Amino acid sequence: MDVNFSPDELAFRDEVRAFLRDNLPAGMRDRVRRGDDRCLREDIPAWQRILHGRGWGAAWWPRQFGGTGWSKAQQFLFETECALACAPSQLAFGLKMVAPVLMRFGNVEQQQRFLPRILDGSDWWCQGYSEPNSGSDLASLETRAERDGDAYLVNGQKSWTTLGQFADWIFCLVRTDPKAKPQRGISFLLVEMKTPGISVRPTRLLDGRHEVNEVWFDNVRVPIENRVGGENEGWTCAKYLLGHERTNLGGIGGAKRELERLLALAASIERDGRPLLDDALFSTRIAEVEIELTALTLTNLRVIFAEARREAPGPEASMLKIRCTEVMQRISELEVDALGARALEFDDSFDDEAEAQVTRAVRAYLNQRKLTIYGGSNEIQRNIIAQMILKV
């Protein structure tokens, strides 16, 4: 047993670091650092193209589909280093969500049509799962798809569609058999966003940003060949997608970056004539969360190791989701606490560096309430853990 990375793994990390140093454009990096999302539509595909140019477009994919074929440990190091370097996040909806479903359940035509365009950043995907009345109880979804010749006619509404305003495609769960048991009457459809009958309406969030949307379907014609898997077998795809990411690789690097920022912030703020970082009460709170992040990181590595040895999956995906989101929220709370009354100022300007810092921290605190709600709320995750350990 050894918690340290091997020399090979460290060499790999250094290679990723060097690549990021030489290839991550400074403007992009600074926008991510400041939380400036005004160029998201351009930055995300541009960064995807840069990574693709190096052959690193899809760290998680097998080689046969143009992925890297990296081990889970390498994927972890790659994601952590990218986040620490303030690289734009790669879009999970295409790369980590619909792509694995296509690889597992899609036919060859679908794989050849969609995967290369995800890999090179041509297509922006979004997710059509949640509906106004179907959140945790996803299988109760009501968006209908009825056969009409060689197509489905889709009617209904999806909600909380993240970055749907930029999307070229949406993958949707739709009800194709209203009479069957809820899970048995669902199909998995790929829908082009420019299809007539689709309208996207912004849902403004508490942080003032436009991040999520309602997507309305009004007699939208979707060719049958855009269905992945069999008709009424979409729930299998949905479950596969939700269970695919056991290890929640993305979060740790982001949390480490935020913690570094918190330390720097506390060192820069003066309280009672000395840096806030020297205040025993406040720095003890930072110390507690830093220790928790260390424990979370090691737990994540243990899960990766178990997965590589193909040990039977347990409740670890839920465990990591709960703790990673709690730790990130905790860090953002501490940033607001560090700012104190200065955090009241909420100006949506990126021109003044200091002001932008304050607003970014407050916005992050507000925005990150989502972490414990989305992706299966933390209460649902606790249900999953309980079912596994209690077998009730």
Add this chain to the structure above:
Amino acid sequence: MDFSFSEEQLLLETTTRRFFASEYSFERRFDILRSEAGWSRDVWRQLGELGLLSVSIPEEHGGVAAGPVGAMLVSQAVGAGLLLEPYHSSALVATHAIARLGSVEQRERWLPDLASGERVAVLAHEEPRAVLDLSRMSTRATRVQRGWVLNGHKFGVYHAPMADLLLVSARLDDGKTALFALPSSLPEIARRNFRTVDGQRAADLRFENVCVSDDAYLSAGADAELLEVLDFGIATLCAEAVGCLRRVLEATIEYSRARTQFGVPIASFQALQHRMADMLIRVEEARSMSYLATTRALDADAGSRRAALSGAKALIGKAARRVGQEAVQLHGGMGMTDELDISHHFKRLLAFELRFGTTDEHLETYRQQMLAAYRRSENTSHG
């Protein structure tokens, strides 16, 4: 990165678990707990025969030399089984101290008897707040002709009542620290034996002009070496706590599935399910930190070792408090009884929180390390 164990390490773990399953039932332990001595020399010799007392002894002295990982696996089983005999104090900490700091002659004199279970040794180090901050240590050793004179006071030394040999830490005239090996039977040592909250035996020891000869002197006089011994003690105590935590969680899960109220198992209530899910998370994070403590226990880099060990002790201490309390609560009235092992685990976990530096002391130590690391990184990036 490797979270697997070698065959030898797994064998050691299996041996220990088998011993507890077949030889250390709750009833047998209960009898030992109630006995005058509070430990069983038979059990101790059995552990010696199984080779478990020599995991910290180097091969050249006939030991198993299982290293921190082997010691961790045995300690997990010791914690789960609530062993009352001085495994951690004698077979791990004191034995490691002698192996690490003793001269060849001293090692040859003491290690064989410690390995066989003929003798028990303990490290007498604890003083208020002086566990990690050796500058607070008040016990003194003064040089005299052909020996030393010890004066001082050690508090709550676990397993001192059953020890044959005391390894007493003391500050020398030049400010350095050293260990002195004393026969526990010396009449000049004033002692007050007592039972601890977790049913073990300990003593306050008072040294007033206790004269020892030169061959009792046990180290080159470096603080770093004593701290390393203490960190090995912290890492293995953390492993004990993790074994205890896992058992407590298992017991709570089993109990909630068996206990019926309102016509259904109480495990079917979501209010309790979520609490057990949180217990699992804390136990797994405690285990992760125990792995970190084990890997860093002998790390020569004192800074990274200090942060890892104190971080682990602080996080596992909090898990011990929370998971222990939750386990009692979820057992209801049964969690309060002396007849069920859950209350014994609860008290063992409480003792863990308080020993080898409390949770708060380690959190403070970690905080200091964190600030120092931040300043170093600032200086590097600006200089």
